[in-house]
Amino acid sequence: xxxxxxxxxxxxxxxxxxxxxTAEHSARAQRLGVPVELIYVIDLExxxxxxxxxxxxxxxxxxxxxxxxxxxxxxxxxxxxITAADCPSLPVPAASxxxxxxxxxxxxxxxxxxxxxxxxxxxxxxxxxxxxQAGAVAFESLREAAVKARPATREELDEMLAAGSSxxxxxxxxxxxxxxxxxxxxxxxxxxxx
Numbered sequence: 001x002x003x004x005x006x007x008x009x010x011x012x013x014x015x016x017x018x019x020x021x022t023a024e025h026s027a028r029a030q031r032l033g034v035p036v037e038l039i040y041v042i043d044l045e046x047x048x049x050x051x052x053x054x055x056x057x058x059x060x061x062x063x064x065x066x067x068x069x070x071x072x073x074x075x076x077x078x079x080x081x082i083t084a085a086d087c088p089s090l091p092v093p094a095a096s097x098x099x100x101x102x103x104x105x106x107x108x109x110x111x112x113x114x115x116x117x118x119x120x121x122x123x124x125x126x127x128x129x130x131x132x133q134a135g136a137v138a139f140e141s142l143r144e145a146a147v148k149a150r151p152a153t154r155e156e157l158d159e160m161l162a163a164g165s166s167x168x169x170x171x172x173x174x175x176x177x178x179x180x181x182x183x184x185x186x187x188x189x190x191x192x193x194x
Contacts, residue, residue, distance in 0.1 A: 019154055028161040038062035038077045039152045042145040047073055071136035076129045082120055092116045093131050119143040
């Protein structure tokens with residue numbers, strides 16, 4: 001599903017004017033290890049959120065992945081700053097480990113590492129970063145997505161943090177190889193004929 005910016009939201013630099021998250025949203029996000037106020041969304045033409053990709057990033061950040069064919073774009077939000085001194089030491093998500101190159105670009109930073117490009121933008125105590133594969137997505141699109149990134153609305157949080165049938169955290173699909181008794185270790189015995 002492509003998340004579209006509503007006209008009442010994201011005025012200017014993606015500032016949110018909608019109602020704050022509920023206590024239930026906060027509790028569900030906490031079970032995923034993500035502070036609910038870090039759950040942001042972006043709008044990038046053709047890209048949709050990847051199912052099951054949202055979660056914690058680093059020690060206390062948020063990450064989500066958007067897909068378009070074989071191309072992925074990663075959104076990360078953390079409580080941190082970025083300076084010229086520490087910009088090269090901050091890895092670009094999904095990069096091959098190559099050195100990070102940084103340069104000022106408007107209010108933010110143009111960053112690259114290996115075949116990945118990123119735009120990083122500080123917003124108060126938060127650092128919003130949007131990265132993608134060079135050649136698959138234009139840097140200008142990454143910058144625009146980062147500038148317009150905004151906190152998820154209550155309706156988006158309902159979908160992103162959907163409760164399982166027990167009303168708790170999102171449920172993982174059943175594995176099928178875990179025994180109903182014992183210590184829960186997978187049962188890898190070979191049956192007849194195989």
